[in-house]
Amino acid sequence: MSFPLLTVTALVPAVGAVATAAMPAARRSAAKWLALSVSLVTLGLAAAVLVRFDPGGARYQLTESRPWIAEFGVRYELGVDGIGAVLVALTALLVPFILLAGWHDADEEAGGDKPGRRWRPTQGFFALILAVEAMVVISFLATDVFLFYIFFEAMLIPMYFLIGGFGDRAHEHGEEEASRQRSYAAVKFLLYNLAGGLIMLAAVIGLYAVTADQLGEGTFSLQAITEARASGELEMATNTERLLFLGFFFAFAVKAPLFPLHTWLPNAMGEATAPVAVLITAVVDKVGTFAMLRYCLGLFPEASEWATPVVLVLALISIIYGALVAVGQRDMKRLIAYASISHFGFIILGVFAMTSQGHSGATLYMVNHGISTAALMLVAGFLITRRGSRLIADYGGVQKVAPVLAGAFLVGGLATLSLPGLAPFISEFLVLVGTFSRYPVVGVIAAATIVLAALYVLVLYQRTMTGPVKEGVKGMPDLRVRELAVVTPLIALLIFLGVFPKPLTDIVNPAVEHTLSDVEKHDPAPDVEAAK
């Protein structure tokens, strides 16, 4: 039995979460440092996964498999492919920054270091973030549908408390309204995702029934099902497959989120603190798009193809609609949320374009969107903490008083609008090319929306950062050391991955070949070659 690297990678943050939560009330600072070091250890483990992963090797590597609920064929099966590997790395990478950015977010709830206090919100905040990390990591690693489902759903619980319990205090109508909005957002988040999850549960059970019926023995193992499909042992009836696909897809579309299931995201991201908002959009939501790529396409290739036209249209609507609504927002966090909806449209477009470029692009998009949104949102969070307002109209002329902050905000914004030279450009262009080569009209429409992205980013920047210095902005301090430690590496990474994404594409490409072979698709050949 070799060293169970994957289990350990998921277990470390889980254990860290418990340990952090158990820290005494008075040891707030120790709890923070403990959580941060746990997240750094996780990052190290994720890096080890990346290093140990051999892109040229088997599809799933570092696999672990143990029976779990033998009666129902549920196994504890972990394995990592190229797509999972980079997403685990993204998660492990972002969490330390999220912790660092949210260093003081839970201090106010704690009400200072009074001796004898038994209420430990700081410990809770940090522990919950680590718990989410553990669950997200295991969802990326699971190769058993049931195992995946459990953690896909379970991560709602810590997220619910993070949104509802540690929200943003800044609100134009005072703290009471903020608290009301916060619980509304938390409940909305929970209900949306639970609804999706329960429909998926039905489909998961349905899948078990189908396998039990056809293979003699029910199984949830992704590999077993894919292999059985490939060998012809397992043949789903068209309608069954479509229904099961819809069940899975609905849950992922809520999580992703896809128009018209998106309205929970602006609420959740607006009311949560900036680091938690990053956790939602950059980490948790990625499970949705990841799962579309792995489960929808992998388990139900024919149904995926059947649904493609509708999904593409919805994704296009998401892209355009998210961007347009973003332009009209008055609240900068909601603006970023709608921008994310637009970006998720791109990811889904890439997934359902079913070309190498589309799939590689979508995977890279998940990573790059994570980093760029983290950069933009966290800087916005620093800004909001300083001014105590989320309204764009309350800002103006920030670059005069805090040039470094404004610069970081601009870089984050430019990444969001996919400026060439920064990482998101690569993924966006790949998605566009991948879509265009199969569906030219869709590709052209999607390409035209890059104007809208520039619009919302530049309008946001112009209104907040330029112009005469507004009253409340005067004397605003520039980024502090802790904040610089968050922003600088993210920006460096955006530039590095924009210039040299090869390390990532090398890992992702072989995995994409596998997903394409799942759906039995080939890239369209260029005209000139086709003519030959």
Added chain:
Amino acid sequence: MNPVNYLYLAALLFTIGAAGVLVRRNAIIVFMCVELMLNASNLALVTFSRLHGNLDGQIMAFFTMVVAAAEVVVGLAIIVTFFRSRHSASVDDASLMKL
């Protein structure tokens, strides 16, 4: 004597107990009625045991007694605490745990 008569007695006792639970307000009396119902079922169990000629029912009855004893301890403690804080033993005063 026909063992079935014991069953009639058990049913009667159970009905008295149930009626007591439903109509009385004093928590102690409600509590005693619950005991009455438990004992009625004990009687039924023992009777069945006798009728079927095996000891399962008697063993069940012992379990019930043990549970009933434990319940008395907890229940009385609750009632006493409740009485101390409310100066009342009426079950209708304990209606705060509604949705």
Added chain:
Amino acid sequence: MESLIGLLVGAPLLGAAVLLCGGRRLDRTGHWLGTLLAAASFVVGLLLFADMLGKDTEQRAMHQHLFSWIPVADFQADVGFQLDQLSMTFVLLISGVGTLIHVYSIGYMEHDERRRRFFGYLNLFLAAMLLLVLADNYLLLYVGWEGVGLASYLLIGFWQHKPSAATAAKKAFLVNRVGDVGLSIAIMLMFTTFGTFAFEPVLESTGETSEGKLTAIGLMLLLAACGKSAQVPLQSWLGDAMEGPTPVSALIHAATMVTAGVYLITRSGEIFNAAPDAQLVVVTVGAVTLLFGAIVGCAKDDIKKALAGSTMSQIGYMMLAAGLGPIGYAFAIMHLVTHGFFKAGLFLGAGSVMHGMNDEVDMRKYGGLRKHMPVTFVTFGLGYLAIIGFPGLSGFFSKDQIIEAAFAKGGTQGWILGTCALLGAAITAYYMTRVMLLTFFGEKRWDPAETHPHESPRTMTIPMIVLAFGSVFAGGYFKLNENFVHWLEPVTEFEHGHPPMSAATVTAATVVALLIGVTGAWFQYGRRPVPVVAPRGSLLTRAARRDLLQDDLNHVVLVKGGEHLTRGLVYLDHKLVDGVVNGTAASFGGLSGRVRRVQNGFVRSYAVSMFGGAAVLVAATLLMRAV
């Protein structure tokens, strides 16, 4: 030598990184560092140029493959450079003029507390622009393309505390973004058509695909070029871009970046050659813009905006030439280079005037400045003579060739294009003479108590002198023995155009047009005093002052329409999409509110329901038995 190519881009990029990240420590030395690195790039360019001259004509193109950038299945994007004669021309122009403008900025920005950042942005611009012309594939070109857009955005909005500057910067970026959509679609089309988007394979295999595809690619490339080069219909940003500091206007919005569109079309010559329909659109855009820009230039009182109109118009000439195919490419680039000299010189002159006039830009408040600023007057004057095409100066040679080539297009098209070009030449002479007269001649219209016009410092005048030198002699040198045409021929091909009349006739017509323009301006602005407050003017003048109402149209259709659309969508998102969800939630809430009344908290009522339930169960069991 190939390995030096990277240095061309690397030096200014390093400068940008150091200056922008270096912090306040570099405030005192940063501008020298920036200038030095720009000069380093120019020196490397010269070395490579010397090396290139030493080789045979056909062997001159150099390639340097750096690394594989985005490899995904068939989609193979590389970072690689291609330095041929066309790129070389641009490299020398960009780094040469760029260095001069760095020097100029040392003086111009002396009192600005953010001078270090300004130089950082300038260096960033140089790096991006050099990347644009050195890239060996369209995707890398796209990086440079957007990079210059970013630098332009940062520099137009350099004085961000002015809302007008911030708005102008945003507008420039957005309009450029529309063009970028064209470029990205063009690249995607190339990928699906040829399976690649590197220059060589694409341009070599244009014969293997249909004309329709090539036309589509060509039109998309033209859209990109229109955005970057401020051609109709995407020209509206250039006038506003004059909000940036004047050296920026000289470097980016006159000499280099705005000509990138011409580069793109010339570079993609093979595509356009095989797509006559696309070419026709290119020449149309060029002809329309050259008149549009010239008319706008006539009406503006802001010296920089008048020059911006002129830039638009001159780039129109280049577009027109580039659209003519092999008979025009070389002349397009030749005009581009001479324009780089004289327009940069004119802008620097304008900056020098503003520097001496407390940043006043309204020409109606100038007048009689020739005595106060002799160097500026002479250099500006030489630039003026060059741009109107005074015989013997740079502009004469390059513009005359384009007019000739336009006639040589043949048929009705040739006559229309040629006439447009001639008309443009007359209007150019008119508005430039107007600028000249308003600024340097006539009575002084400024208040001597407040304004003390003075000559600018040496760091500013030297670059102006160098550029004036170029404006006078470059054209002549290029024309001598057809030097320039032969230099570019291996890249752009060259055919002699045959205009329907003799070359001498065209030249004579050009000179006549020039004289008409100059005389017209003299009658209007030279002979009689100029009012300080602009007269109401004719309908055309008023329209031209507002950029021929194109901005108003944009405002009504795009800005207002867009605002209504976004507001409507925000409302819908809240009321409809969210409303449906919240409505569902509310109906469940109402239902559960009713159900919860059962939970009244009375133990005894719970007991009743328990007994009731038990009774029902027993009854059901018995019933089942009985059945």
